[in-house]
Amino acid sequence: MSDSPVFTPVSEVGEFGLIARLQEVLGDAARSESLTTPIGDDAAVSDLGGGRSQVITTDLFVEGVHFDRTFAPLRALGWKCVAASVSDVCAMNATPTLVTVALGLPNNLSVEGAEALYTGIAQACERYGCTVAGGDISASARLVVSVTVLGEAETERIVTRAGAAPGEVLCVTGDLGASAAGLELLLRGKEQTLASGAPPEAAETSGDGSPTISLTPDAAPIDLGQFPTPLERHLMPQARLDRVRLWREVGFQPTSLIDVSDGVASEAHHLSIQSTVGVVVEAGLLPVHIQTMQAAEALAKRAETWALYGGEDYELMFTAPQEALEVLPKDSYAVVGNIVEPEEGVALRMPDGTVIPMEADGFKHF
Amino acid sequence: MSDSPVFTPVSEVGEFGLIARLQEVLGDAARSESLTTPIGDDAAVSDLGGGRSQVITTDLFVEGVHFDRTFAPLRALGWKCVAASVSDVCAMNATPTLVTVALGLPNNLSVEGAEALYTGIAQACERYGCTVAGGDISASARLVVSVTVLGEAETERIVTRAGAAPGEVLCVTGDLGASAAGLELLLRGKEQTLASGAPPEAAETSGDGSPTISLTPDAAPIDLGQFPTPLERHLMPQARLDRVRLWREVGFQPTSLIDVSDGVASEAHHLSIQSTVGVVVEAGLLPVHIQTMQAAEALAKRAETWALYGGEDYELMFTAPQEALEVLPKDSYAVVGNIVEPEEGVALRMPDGTVIPMEADGFKHF
The missing domain is CATH 3.90.650.10 (PurM-like C-terminal domain)
Structure with a gap:
């Protein structure tokens, strides 16, 4: 790499440092008259005319970074990916309308597993009143889900991160x-299951959204069943x-x-x-x-x-x-x-x- | 996996078979009055009112499936991801407006590499007159890029895949x-480079979009320089x-x-x-x-x-x-x-x- 003057690891600048540098690279490509909120809020806002605005947000969920399939059931995962992006729309004080899903499927995930994931996606869309408009599916070494959610609001109701004032x-x-x-409980449960020698249950097979960690009685000083709320909030x-x-x-x-x-x-x-x-x-x-x-x-x-x-x-x-x-x-x-x-x-x-x-x-x- | 009655490999039903099954799972979650084109066209179409329609399309690009970093320069890759999604907008006879990018970055990709990728994204957005409205960045085992493009057109100008008639x-x-x-040429070039014992040049370091395969003279029965058009069309x-x-x-x-x-x-x-x-x-x-x-x-x-x-x-x-x-x-x-x-x-x-x-x-x- 003789012609590469610098190789800066991303860890050196951090996530927000990287975003700042990429924003600089984008320059005018990230600016437009119709974009009323620049990159850096929960979602971007563009003017639809007639007093209405549209918001758009994209999230990426990567296996091993955002979720662990040994304890996250696929239906729950599908739900969570949609809910997390809908949350960004809510954070603009807007209402979600359309969803697209890009899915990278590893070859250890079955058609039934993909269906469980999509069941969760469908249930979250139903709950939040939005519609799956399309998507893309590809093979991938590890499971990857990217969700984009569009939302709408009257322009005067949009709220950004900029607007707080002293005294409020x-x-x-x-x-x-x-x-x-919930995450720490699930990690502890996984640890205990592994220590007990039992293979962790395949998350894919549960399908009902309940935590799939089954602890053998003698290896379970913590009973996950006592904490349904944290588990559900995480999953x-x-x-x-x-x-x-x-x-x-x-x-x-x-x-x-x-x-x-x-x-x-x-x-x-x-x-x-x-x-x-x-x-x-x-x-x-x-x-x-x-x-x-x-x-x-x-x-x-x-x-x-x-x-x-x-x-x-x-x-x-x-x-x-x-x-x-x-x-x-x-x-x-x-x-x-x-x-x-x-x-x-x-x-x-x-x-x-x-x-x-x-x-x-x-x-x-x- | 005793409670999983079936494990159907995705390869058994194929990409389009899987999409059909997931569409069935979505059911009503993929239907809406404002969605004038259902899943299955190049992009989804929703009514914006006032005689205008919006189109939306999402694509996923996965390292090792869609691209090979040993010969695809990152700037070219950024360009290609945007161009491919803009192409889906064009395939509805619409014009692109906004782009979001979700990026999964492996730890062997530097900040400079991410900047090269974003330079290509910015250049494609400039070429096609659209704006990067936002995105997400995460760590990932392999490089993953998901691009969503919004577009617009007068509703009467939208063209779908359904409309051809006998005699046309x-x-x-x-x-x-x-x-x-171009792809076959690049693969052959990589093969020749590997056979010659020289390490393939790191694609990340080229930055100018030109093919980075340098063949040693005695190992190069095919001179890639004779085929600039196929190489450019691919990259x-x-x-x-x-x-x-x-x-x-x-x-x-x-x-x-x-x-x-x-x-x-x-x-x-x-x-x-x-x-x-x-x-x-x-x-x-x-x-x-x-x-x-x-x-x-x-x-x-x-x-x-x-x-x-x-x-x-x-x-x-x-x-x-x-x-x-x-x-x-x-x-x-x-x-x-x-x-x-x-x-x-x-x-x-x-x-x-x-x-x-x-x-x-x-x-x-x-």
Whole structure:
């Protein structure tokens, strides 16, 4: 490679560093008059005319990086790929319309396995009211699923990551860290199964979306059956389209919005950068499901760490002036922090009042 | 796998058989009032209102299946992924608008390599007048690129695969088989390089789109430099957006339309099934580039086989009543056959008048 002056490993610049460099390469190819939101939000927004906008988002799910077929049933995987992309559409305050699916199939996946995957895709599309418009299928060494989702909204209802202002409150829907808890439980279950000498059940054969880890009684100090919520949140997460619909019904409009796919810490940094504000997250206010706490205890982990740095919760994080929240049902959100001046950066306030800077470290793919 | 009654290998049902089974699984999830063309055309069509339609198409490109990095420069690969999907938009008689790219990066691909890939993506987008709206990047064992392209057209200008009628003529743009010739040349070049003991040049380092195979003089019975057109057609093919624009200018509207991505034989079968017609292709009328013929001679292959069963030409194949062609410049198309009654099936007429049934065998991914 004598004519290659530099070989920089992607790990050296990181995912976001790489994206920045590729965006620079794209230059004008990533700019257009009709594109009203540039690359870097949850989804791109283009003007459809007549007061309507279209959003578009693409996600790639790679075996061994995003999922493990030894414990993720294929039907659940199909569901999750759609739900994760629908979540990006929700994070623009839009409603999903069309879906395309590109599938790379390894030769150890059967026609029946592909059907199970597509059953999950169909069920998620039905749940979220969108239609599979097309796709592509190819052979591949490992299972790869790429999902593109289109969505729509009145242009005035679109909410980006840029719009938070000092003095507003930071809120989330649902609870946090359950997906990370579910993943750790499943990994522990797999470990225990392997240690017991039993082959892990082929995920492909389960088909009903339930966790497929069967632990032999004497090798199972942790009973996965005690934690259905974290397992389900990890395997078949929900996009919060219900909240987007609720907000429309009650006339609520967040000032900024993002989905929690890489943990609260990472998303707080995105809001901070794109809204040019500081963010203070209150550790004591992070909503955590009781089973997530119990799982943390059983695994000797910290539920707060899952909430802050775990991934794939697919809850919505948003900002609004305190008084704007009055139209919302109290159980439809939780206040978890405050938007402050940009100089204050992104920080975590502990229950004892201590304030510490909060790193952005979410889930790292590289 | 005791609870899995059947394990059918994908190879047993084939790509199109698998697609049919997955379409059945999708059921209503693939149907919608706004979807005016169902799954199975080059792109899906949805109604935008106001007399406009949107088309959407997704393609997946997998290392080791669709491309070989030892001879496909990354910039060329980026170009090709966009051009191939833009070709599907052209095959609906529409114009591309937005592109999303999902990228699975192996750890042997550098930041500079990813930049070369994106340079090709940007150049193709500039050429075809579309904008990169977003995407996703993940780690992956092997390089994977999934491209989704949106396009638009007035609804009345959309052309599908269903619309050909007996008595019409079958036409193609450009010439055929050049891409297959280019691929065989590159494979032969790689073979020769490996046989000579020299490591193949890393495709990543070339960056300028030219073929990177350097043959040592004594191991090179075939000089790739004699065949620039087939090599370029394979590495950096063109989508025929120029023809779509020309047709609009002169007021020409094909009755059916498909792009030649799997060879004329396969596409003729698609038109036959989706238009419910028979198709007779005239072997003696297939347009073949002089360098494609020379490559066939040098490699002891048949150029007609490449034209009929080779892939990735990305020319447009269309039908029209003979008299409708009068508005078209003579050098913008070639008549290659006739549309006949469905009972006649899909056949090839040899120059001596013999008519033989034509198999659909295009490029097989599985």
